[in-house]
Amino acid sequence: MSEFQGLTAIVTGAGSGIGLATAAMLRDRGASVYGFDLNEGGMSGIATWVKCDISDDASVQEAFKKISTLDIVINNAAIGASGTIETATDEEWLKVFNINVVGIARVSRAALPLLRKSKAAAIVNTCSVAATAGIPNRAIYSATKGAVLSLTLAMATDHLKDRIRVNCVNPGTADTPWVQRLLGNASDPAAERKALEARQPMGRLVSAEEVASSICYLASPMQGSTTGTSLGVDGGLQGLRIPK
Numbered sequence: 001m002s003e004f005q006g007l008t009a010i011v012t013g014a015g016s017g018i019g020l021a022t023a024a025m026l027r028d029r030g031a032s033v034y035g036f037d038l039n040e041g042g043m044s045g046i047a048t049w050v051k052c053d054i055s056d057d058a059s060v061q062e063a064f065k066k067i068s069t070l071d072i073v074i075n076n077a078a079i080g081a082s083g084t085i086e087t088a089t090d091e092e093w094l095k096v097f098n099i100n101v102v103g104i105a106r107v108s109r110a111a112l113p114l115l116r117k118s119k120a121a122a123i124v125n126t127c128s129v130a131a132t133a134g135i136p137n138r139a140i141y142s143a144t145k146g147a148v149l150s151l152t153l154a155m156a157t158d159h160l161k162d163r164i165r166v167n168c169v170n171p172g173t174a175d176t177p178w179v180q181r182l183l184g185n186a187s188d189p190a191a192e193r194k195a196l197e198a199r200q201p202m203g204r205l206v207s208a209e210e211v212a213s214s215i216c217y218l219a220s221p222m223q224g225s226t227t228g229t230s231l232g233v234d235g236g237l238q239g240l241r242i243p244k
């Protein structure tokens with residue numbers, strides 16, 4: 001497949017997990033890929049690393065100086081946060097919203113002048129099943145992903161006139177370094193992994209490649225009529241009710 005031949009993409013958080021798998025898939029299908037990340041991570045040979053902290057507008061502006069043409073933005077970088085509204089501090093709320101939500105606005109805002117010149121402009125945001133399903137002990141994180149879902153719709157509406165499509169993917173629990181870190185902090189990582197797998201109706205975690213494939217689907221010029229949608233990649237977690 002070479003549907004992205006001649007197109008240029010930015011993937012935020014391309015150093016690891018879903019972002020890395022997406023950068024590799026876009027590259028394999030013909031795109032030139034820039035990975036905006038704090039760290040190069042695993043992207044050497046796959047994407048051009050541009051050091052960027054999406055929580056800081058000056059850093060985003062500096063990163064965009066490296067880009068002269070652009071068709072696709074994958075807003076994927078985010079951080080997790082555990083806790084309830086009782087345990088989360090105001091500082092944590094502001095920190096996580098600044099990265100997970102304002103980070104998307106910041107990167108997309110900087111991309112708009114270039115995207116307006118593209119004939120295949122598309123933005124895909126990595127949202128989460130946490131936007132639409134209550135998950136215990138994830139108050140801040142879930143609220144940020146709810147905001148990403150709403151922001152996707154608002155951006156799709158505002159930039160229809162610019163011919164920029166905006167969509168999002170909603171993964172379930174995906175087998176990435178993020179989840180491996182979570183498991184590493186659990187008192188019984190094997191039991192915790194089993195519990196996460198059991199929560200997925202398919203009985204297994206989602207793979208980073210499955211999410212990447214859905215991101216590429218939404219970013220593809222072949223989906224020219226698809227905007228303002230969210231695509232579940234969650235093993236059925238959002239919609240299915242399986243009797244035990």
Ligand SMILES: NC(=O)c1ccc[n+]([C@@H]2O[C@H](COP(=O)([O-])OP(=O)(O)OC[C@H]3O[C@@H](n4cnc5c(N)ncnc54)[C@H](O)[C@@H]3O)[C@@H](O)[C@H]2O)c1
Nearest residue numbers: 013015016017018037038053054077078128173174176178
């Ligand atoms: N893994 C899951 O179970 C899961 C489920 C649903 C949604 N998601 C979403 O998928 C996306 C990617 O998650 P992942 O599991 O691949 O995570 P990951 O931790 O493996 O990768 C995240 C990447 O983002 C980068 N990053 C973090 N903060 C940044 C910043 N301020 N500026 C630039 N880069 C930054 C990190 O350096 C890292 O390379 C996130 O939006 C996450 O919310 C993940």
